[in-house]
Amino acid sequence: MQSNTKALLTCFLMLATAFAGCLESETASDDEDVLRIISYDAFGISDEMLSQFTNETGIKIELTRAGDAGGVLATALQTQDSGLYDMVLGIDNSYLGAALSAELFQPLDVNRSGLSERALASYDGDFAIPFDVGSVCLNYDATHVDGENVTVPSSLWDFTDENWTGKVAVQNPRTSSPGRSFAIAVATMLGEEHDDWWSAMNANDVIVSDGWTEAYEVHYSAGYGVWNDGFIGDAKAVVSYCHSPGVEAYYGENWTTSVALDLPGASFSQIEYAALLSGSKQGASADAFVEWLISEDINSQMPTLNFMYPAIEGGDLPEDAGYRWHSVVPTDAVVMPETIDAKIADWLDAWDAAMA
């Protein structure tokens, strides 16, 4: 049987090589100028635009999608110093402190003068360049808040009363970056009381999902999920972005019943960064790519491409179909990356215990 087995193996290995040939012809050769970027799944810059960039500059972009903002950081940490990737796109200010203290980045040489104050609020330096911003806050269904029995909440504690029992959906902050941003805002706003609030929310049957998608499209009654299979609609409030109602209106012919809750301090300004990984030799190409990303032409399209505000000075949401009208720019919780870095482990542990 021995040579029998050998013959069989040989035949199939030859076949396998033939198939492999089909794949190998597609790989990029090493001399090309390639930027290997880790980004999150929902990153919305289309491949068409990326190939436009390639045509203009000769720099090829290879995107690897790695879950959400946390996944981007995790992948960067796991492959640190391996030279596998050159850049990260989408690490936000809630993760920036951890990334900086892990010495994950090397400086970029990019002119930041065109960026807005809001974009540079958390961090203004060479290691991470903001390319879009957006605030995370609660959205509510205006048809539930009738003004008589249920009024617009004026405090987070309002959500712990019976009008909101089983009607608020949040995300697990260990698995979702909007969930994490919101948990940071709550911890900053309520201080020592934040775990009491979460315990009270837990007692009030708050709905917790692992990702934004499930919370928003399965549970939220005033979102686009109403059109989807499997829609439940039990939540009358959900953690999302303060401009999500604007996006709803933009795709819903200027109609939505979703409203962003403008509650000072109960929102977190999420700023997303592009950064160059230490160990990469593609510094010059990365500079060119970031310059392109924060150029007026590209960056002003963030609201429709990536559903976020532009990071450039004077950048705003388009006025088409109620996008800007339905969006809110709230007074965000003031918290710096260093504070998050120092406290996040405790906050998350407290959250886990309060919600168990």
Place this chain on the structure above:
Amino acid sequence: MRVRAVFVMAWTVAVLAPLALAWQQLDGVAERSIFDTLASFEDRFQTSGALEFTFRVAILSTLLTLAIGVPLAWNLGRHRWPQHALLRSLFTTPFVMPTILVAMGFLALLDPWPWFRQDGALLALLLAHAWFNLALVIRFCEPLLATLDPSLEEAARLLPKGRTRWGRMRHLWAPLFAPSIAAAGAMTFLFSFTSFALVRWLTPGQRNLEIVMANQAEWAGIAIPELGRAPSEIIMAAAMVQLLTILASLGLISWLQARRNLMHLPRVEDAREPPTTVAGLHVIVMAILVLSPLVALLISSFQIRGEWDTAGWSAAFEGARTGIGVPRAMWSSLVYAGLTLCIAVPCGYILADVIHGLEKDRPRLAMAVDVMAMLPLAVSAVIIGLGVLIGLIRTEPELARSWWIPAYGHILLTTPFVVRILLPAMREIDPDLDAAAALLGAGPLRRLLRVRLPLLRGALIVAASFVLAISLGEFGASWVVVKYTDWTTLPIMIDELLGRPGFDPVPRAAAHAAGVVLLGLTMVLFMAVERFRPTGSGGEF
């Protein structure tokens, strides 16, 4: 013999190396012992309720699958149906369907009944598991039912305990089929225990161990203070529970099947009878039920915000949202499937051959090799993905970029199926044939090509169709260390489309459209080969 010993060792290394690497990395980060972590499972949101939910779902799914599957296998196996091969393959295709599409299909199907999304969510999940695992019951039981010598039943009629139908059920059929049913049940338990996409989509807010691990996976093995050590600890504890449970059920399956082989039942070519009306109705209703989630998915791919629209289909084919369209993604999928086929089938053949060769003289060792061959099904993709990543980064980071890394995952995952399909077929070959051919002067290659392979033809074709179908639908993105658009397969394309926020309704419809193409492709490939399978062959898958 030496080549095969080396091969078994190489396989063992290929399976265990990622496991060991992942374990070492997790162990380096974790501070608490597995038992401490398990003891505090209920005190943390991330893990509370997961153990109980996992076991409850797996046990209930197994019971429901058997309750639905055994009568169907009976009616299918005992009667001669028009288009029997087609019918049989129809009932087995669900098993090779990508679960995320099954979940989409079930959501579309159950949409008119909101009850299934809240109070009835668990029932929806159990039904989906039954739908998915129906194939196991049919494959394990039907061949024997179709070929068992009818004189057995006639003899039983004459005996006191076999006079009534119920008596024959209890004293003849039940003992005969208990091992097959138990093996199918153990397999169903295994797949329901490790179910991921169906649980995630059909029971919102509930976590089984697989989801718990996937949730913590991204931070596993990273030791930075901001994250705490909990993710690595949770994964180790959950993986340990999962591994022990699954090894136990794999051992049970291997033992049951060896036992079943000892029964030496009298078989005939074809023992099927003409169908009755009741049986006909039953089979027709079941066929409609099996097709319904797929039809529901097809319908929803043509709908955008409640209106009929083909925008999803055109977006999917043009690749407007993903950079590459369905045709290109389909080509990549087929290339990977072909590559997997070329390696997984010979791997499975050799492993099955080794197990078969050892069975007579060293049954314990045979069982050990058998369990090793099945292990990739048992270990969570999270762990193996992590191990592959760590292994590559430590040794040769450039390798992580190579095209064959995804294929490696596909091969590990499909080879166990080849073993399960080929092994019973090998047991049925008369060993004297090979010896006689050798005596007549046939060389080893000639014996392989002219004697063994033709005798195994049916089983090899079935194995090939399984490999192709599973490889085509492999969503295990965690296998893929580095994803490049050049090699975007259909499942990855669908995954990307579903990853976008759905404010813009087109990507979701495009995902459904690409899903329908994937399901169609899988079904055609799978059903096309089914007719090569003689009645009564197989018996495991």
